[in-house]
Amino acid sequence: MRYFWAAFFMFWPIVAIVIFTISPAMNWWFPGAGDPDSLTKGQSMTPLGVDIDNLFYLILIITSVVFVLTHIALGYVLFRGARDEGKKALFSHGSHALEVMWTIVPTGILIFISLYQLDVWRKFRVMSSFPEAAVEAPVAEVTARQFEWRIRYPAPGKKLQLKPQPDDLYTVNDLHVPTNRPVMIQLRSEDVQHSFFAPQLRVKQDALPGQVIPVWFEVTQAGHYQLTCAELCGWGHYKMKARIVAEPQTQFGKYLHDLRNEQNDDGVQDKKSGDADDE
């Protein structure tokens, strides 16, 4: 029975490792590229997201090694202790050398991780290191409200202003961005706190009422991406389902053009029935 218990504690880490190993294959892994049908890829579609993924895998390797080693150690001491030899346990109050060793090694690893990741954080969040092209011409203003994302584009050929302009274009839950160039959006909230979360792009940023927060990303592959809310915003939190459509610059321009036409629809141009009103 004593060995059983020792084995019991060794059984579960093995299960854990197995689960982690098969997860990518079972699609319990990062949501991937554009089309919701091809979810299994699990690759981020932004360069920054790739950095984040790499960091994740690095930490995953480090933590896995630590996990395996500590559990092997735990298993070893349990099996040792399970031997019922009827004699007294080892009388030891500790080992100075060991303490020093297992203080210094983790310190080194932790400092390494801290420093290693600073760059990604800087690129993601520090305004001065945002790509200039993106900062100059924000693509859209995204306003979160209970429970949807309202999007305001500048009229084609114009720059996004902080305040709404008469010729701005509006959509809801449908953010179009051009691919292969850094794009920046101005994030704001109309009511409570929300969070702009695009899982496939590895972008997350809270939208704070009373503040305009710039967010940038660069999508390398055209397609449809999810946009959700990651900060509890009320009963309809889960309903804040939107999409980011990444498309080549020309198509994006055409989209804005079409949007403008749709928005200026005075019902006269096409004399079809009311059903034709919806796009």
Add this chain to the structure above:
Amino acid sequence: MRVLQLLILTLAFAACLPGCDPPESTFVYNTKTEELTRDVGSAVKERLDGDFGSPKNSVAWLRMPVDYGTFKGEVVEVDEDASSAYQFRVKFGSNGDEETDGEDEEDGQASPTPGEMNLAGLAIIWKSGDYAGGSQIDGGKRDGEKLATLQVAAWSKDEENGEEGLLSLRQLMDPPPAVGDTFEIVGHKLSFGRQLYAAHCQHCHGTSGDGAGPTAEYLNPRPRDYRPGKFKFQSTLKTNRPTDGDLQRIIKKGIPGTYMPSFLLLEDDEMDSIVQYVKWLSMRGEYEIKLVTQLYFDYEKVVFDEAVESALEDGLEEFEDGTRDEKPTKRSIQDELIETANADLPDIAEQESNVLKDAWTKENMTVVVPLVARTPDTAESRARGRVLYVQNCAACHGATGRGDGEQVNAYMVNDQTREKYPEPGLFDDWGQSIKPRNLTRGIYRGGRRPIDLFRRVFEGINGTPMPPFKGKFDNDKKINDARTWDLVNYIYHIPFESRGKSAGDSATKHGRTAASTPSTR
């Protein structure tokens, strides 16, 4: 062994958890229905349940102009043993086209097949063979339009060929259908729509579409009650019903400024099913209201009791006069009156359902289309619009467009009761307080396209104090439309109009946007 006993006990408890009978969702009847005298009330309810069913067992009443969704099929094999006609092999898809070609032409598509869909509970209509028209099945037909009560129990698709499979019914068919008989399975959009409605809409709009789901009490404005058949934002005339496209547009775009979110990412078939289900719910609600309204005058509890009393007196007199054979009792008088009601009910139902059918028929709807294109958005046009605005709109929306016109402080008269509301302000047809839109925020609930604004002005907003302004601006229709465009141009301009010098003064001095300056959305 105490430990074992305990374990069994706890596991038994755990097993109970999912085993409980789930409560079913039910339709709530209108308050007026509940106010009818008991027998008449239950007759109405029976009628309603017969025609529309319950949320769990919705009936696709073919008389109503709803696209319930149809699968066409053909029997390909019936078990030799007649008593087992619960189940037979069928093929979906290509068959039956000859008969129904005319109807289907507009789709121009192959008949859909159910695939993996759960068909349980859907009705089956025989198109050919002995059962065609459904006459031979007990209770299967009413007024030639009511669906058969014959229901599908299950459908299992064949592995290799998705169009074929085993279909089982809930009732026995004796004799069994013949091979080659064609049939339609109707109502999958209704059941799919109900599922989606339960997940997305029900907690606000309520199971019955009465706008009183559990979440509703926390919302301002309250969710729409579909039952009166009134929809605020539609492209059609105020008296018309909205088109499917209007409903879809609202579901897709949401209603800015309210808690109705955008469901843009629903699939097309999901969207279609939800729209059909909402229409169906609205029809059910309106049908109920219409039935009750016809009967309410005579059979409301108090009225009815009085009527019985007076009829009893008359009857007793008649009995004494000898013009009446039996001595009437209260009971017999009641029965008499209720019998009349029950006799009238089918006619009333027939009549009202016809009205409803016509109202929702697409051909009877007129879409509002401006006669002239939008006037270019120039300063002159806006200035003309401003005059119209101040003269026509400012009473409610306020001279500066903040939705604070003097009507907001006046007491409005209720259209139905002709009494003043106890609170100042405007009220909609659902009896809820409603505020004129604050036009300075640049949020337009019915959509922000020029055509949307045009329609709001031209036809007004159904169910609200916003009146139609068609023909108000000029007698000439074309000029009137052009004036309307001027007004629309001005309304677009309101958020960007300077509020006068004083208002934002101290605010701008300190470099901050105050609450009342045009919001940045």
Add this chain to the structure above:
Amino acid sequence: MSHESPAPALKMGLPIPNSKLGMWLFLGTEIMFFTAFIGAYLVLRIGSPGWPTKVEDTHIVVEAGAINTFVLILSSYFVVVAHEAMGAKNFQKAWKFLAFTFGLSCLFLGIKSYEYYGKISHDILPSHIAENDEQAINKVTREMEDVVNAEMARLGMEGKALEDKRTALQAAIGEQKGGKLSQLQALAAFDSEFVELSRHARDNVALSIPSAEFESQRKALTPGDKLQPLTLHGVEEYLKKLRADKQFAGLFSEVHDPHPVPYGNLFASTYFLMTGFHALHVIIGMILFGMVLMQGSKLDAGWSDWIENSGLYWHFVDLVWIFLFPLLYIV
């Protein structure tokens, strides 16, 4: 590390009584409590693009605060004296000095309530403060409406709409006799003034146009015409004129001068939060001293610890004020 020791010490721990140690720890938690407030204040103030500092905006009386600081320091000193006296078994003296402390804390609260009164009378209360001209104008109309309604309720007329109210009022004027009549007439006049102001505020056009006339002007509006906007100055003048009018005597006392204070709500929130919780602590301290004072001549050495501990607490209350005073009054 020594694993064994032959014979242990008799007393472990610090050479102070438990109650005193407990009090020090409690003061530690209190420090964190006020640190949170002061920190929040600093963050809000630094984060805000502006802050009202002018006396006419804030109605802060620096002198009163300074006197209060002095009062508290003095009371703290008296506590020390009282504690000394307890140590010297001079209970009469201790009682006397505690009574001084108590009196000074009363004085402190008195000065504080004088300051509060100054703010309340100018409606410098959180979420009552208009932050720009428009809000100030709206506030005046709202207050005038409140006055009308309150007066109506007082005279027992529960009219519905304003129009209805006025009709009822006119009718009532016909019926009423004597002193009440003039009241009602004044009210009727006041009511119509209010209606005019509120209509102008809503339409945001100048007060110089009477509302009846405005209606016709509005109908006759031609493209390009604009009516002059309402200014805060106009409202001020108007209010001044109304106040000067004899027949409305007294009706305006409740209407505050329109005085926009940018960021005033944030200022009032932090001010009342910090001084309010400080005042609460002063009151608790007074209760502690009051319990000693209630002993009267029965005061004995058993209360020595009590007085020492409440003294500690009192010093803390003093210290908090010494932080609050410059933060709220001077900076």
Add this chain to the structure above:
Amino acid sequence: MSTINPASTPNALAHAVHGEAAHHELSFVRKYIFSTDHKMIGIQFLITTLLMLMVGGALALAVRWQLAYPWKTMPIVGELLFAQQGGQITPEFYTMLFTMHATVMIFLVVIPVLAGAYGNFCIPLMIGADDMAFPTLNMLSYWFMWPAIACFGTSFFVGGGPASGWTSYPLLADLYEAAPGSGWAQNFWLLGVTFIGFSSMMGSINYLTTIINMRAPGMTLFRMPMTIWGMFITAILQAFALPVLTAAGFMQVGDRLFGTVFFIPSGVVVNNAAPTIGGGQPLLWQHLFWFYSHPAVYIMLLPAMGMVSDMLATMCRKPLFGYKPMVYAMAAIAGLGFIVWGHHMFTSGMNPALGMTFMISTMMIALPSAIKTFNWIGTIWGGNIRFNTVFLNCVAFVSMFIVGGLSGIFMAAVPTDIYFHDTYFIVAHFHYVLFGATLFGVFGAIVYWFPKMFGRMMNEKLGKLHFVLTFIGFNGTFFPMHMLGIAGMPRRYADPYLHPYLEHLQPMNLIMTWFAILMGVAQFVLLANFAYSMFLGPKCGRNPWDANSLEWSAPSPPGHGNFDIPPVIYRGPYEFSSPLSGDKDFLMQTEPPVTDNVNDTPPEPDDTA
């Protein structure tokens, strides 16, 4: 204000002279209900928290139900809830469920079971005091929990219940219109938190005073068992972090009731209400809240670490490996705990430079945790292990803590936190720490100190059964949550399957829910064991575990005044299997030295305190 009660507390030695005889029989009410005896208060806390554990668990199961079977009828309570809607959980009810689950579990279970139950029971017994420094305050600290429970309970039934998460972020929690139940429900919730705040403050001041000032002769700081160290450091954290939350709570109450605008920026439109006039900062709440709530995580962990250290050493019959490093590690956790709160806010839009500092301090806090883990393994190494329920729970603690600690590294690294923030990965992480670690520690502690509480042993078979079921149920429920998090499933979603990229996760959630139900059922085994053993368990002597620390030298259960023989301490608490101990393998702290070189001169009075 009872802290300055002039009543002097006699020290342990003086008290011992009075002995048992000095205590007359107390009435039932004084003895069992309004008791000022620390042991009874501890037991009261324990039983209350176990009941609350059931409540919190039921709420969790309701949440899990919705995730497994979205919008399907809830069993049993389905009839009561919105029957007309088919008994489904509505989205706003779902928000209330998880809000209350967290509230109950954190404020009414984990914190009071550690500090309240075991802090009260163990501190005087383990340091050799006859009671707490302020017994009346101690009683109050228990009875302040009940108004809190009443407030939380009430809040569920007025205006829909608090629906803005236990973090109560403004503006969702701040504006009446923003969330259903954000009316009086949220006010009651805040009131409840304030009551808990008072309760904890009274408790922590009491513990600190007791530990600093009332140790028995010879009990120097570095002879205190780890449990006491855990409680000591927890009490420091509680005393100095909690007032900040209380202050923030008052500010939120001000915003909600008195028109202040601390957290309300201007121009916010919620639920069609008029735009707000403000100027406040929503982020301020997050800073204040996490300033308390991050240390609160350690409040919920450190005592369990201490208790597990004691139990592991006892069950392995081996001195604790690296006693002083363990103490320093604990102190380091507490110290760093005060300066890492910002890591909850990496995505909140605060200054990126602040983010960097918080990230480095957060990384560093992993270090003492690692040291502790290694030392626990070191303690088991070479031990003569008794594989009983206590030991199994402790090993589970260590194993789960490793998982919870390692998954924390992902969150400490900001870039990965960008992705994992508010996903199920974080849910997995803190459940591994708070449930996996703390509660397994508590389950161990329940069995370990049960003989001292009631004088009877718990049933070993039921204990093991409970352990195995809980362990399997726990890992089955929470391990897959890592996967959900990696797949990007956000927290607090009533219906994640609305989103196409999460649709395929429903089967996984279903399995997790069934594991959760298994875990819920397992807790009935614990309750049964507890109730059964309380009255029918085999009686035990003073020291059933052959442990060293002081409480085992008192009778089981100890009478009023705790020690019949005044304890005098001669050595540290971990002298197991010492060569000096002769035949037995333990040397109690009270046992006089057996060495020959007895030093007659009394040692220097210890003033390290």
